[in-house]
Amino acid sequence: GEDVEQSLFLSVREGDSSVINCTYTDSSSTYLYWYKQEPGAGLQLLTYIFSNMDMKQDQRLTVLLNKKDKHLSLRIADTQTGDSAIYFCAESPASGGSYIPTFGRGTSLIVHP
């Protein structure tokens, strides 16, 4: 089955770039997601990438995928205090098996002035 791993904490200074990392184990074609959870709220999809892509950029967010190492990263440029949240990596198979996403444990991003 799938397994998704991420580090639990990241602390950055406002204005710096943040890089949140994730590794996954599913070897088939898969969708990989980044969700954001703000304090006291549910998760919200930030962005996603298909496993045949290397990179996806959306405004301040850049997703990089290293298929060989099964490593996914989320880079947030010019990090702001409003980016403080828990970020979850998740994956779901594109075909076959269960379509239900498997979530990592979440990375708490703390942005300090």
Add this chain to the structure above:
Amino acid sequence: NAGVTQTPKFQVLKTGQSMTLQCAQDMNHNSMYWYRQDPGMGLRLIYYSASEGTTDKGEVPNGYNVSRLNKREFSLRLESAAPSQTSVYFCATGPRDRGIYEQFFGPGTRLTVL
């Protein structure tokens, strides 16, 4: 459109008491899910319903039951609450299609069992 709503937002129970967590969606999605979130454990799937009339166990179903009342509503019941069930519970929905599979989450129910 409210999206996904959950009631109650907060609840305190004593060990052995029962309660039902309610979830409703107005997104016309087929699939609905119940997760629990514990510090350092991420999200763990309790039960899910792929479509109206069906329910299946997830990763941690023990101590819980569910009812898919209709397409809009999916409830989670704790028959005899235990302190180990202290957690934040999230309901989620999603279209039952292959490909990009975005899930939409409710705001959560924070449950404490004393």
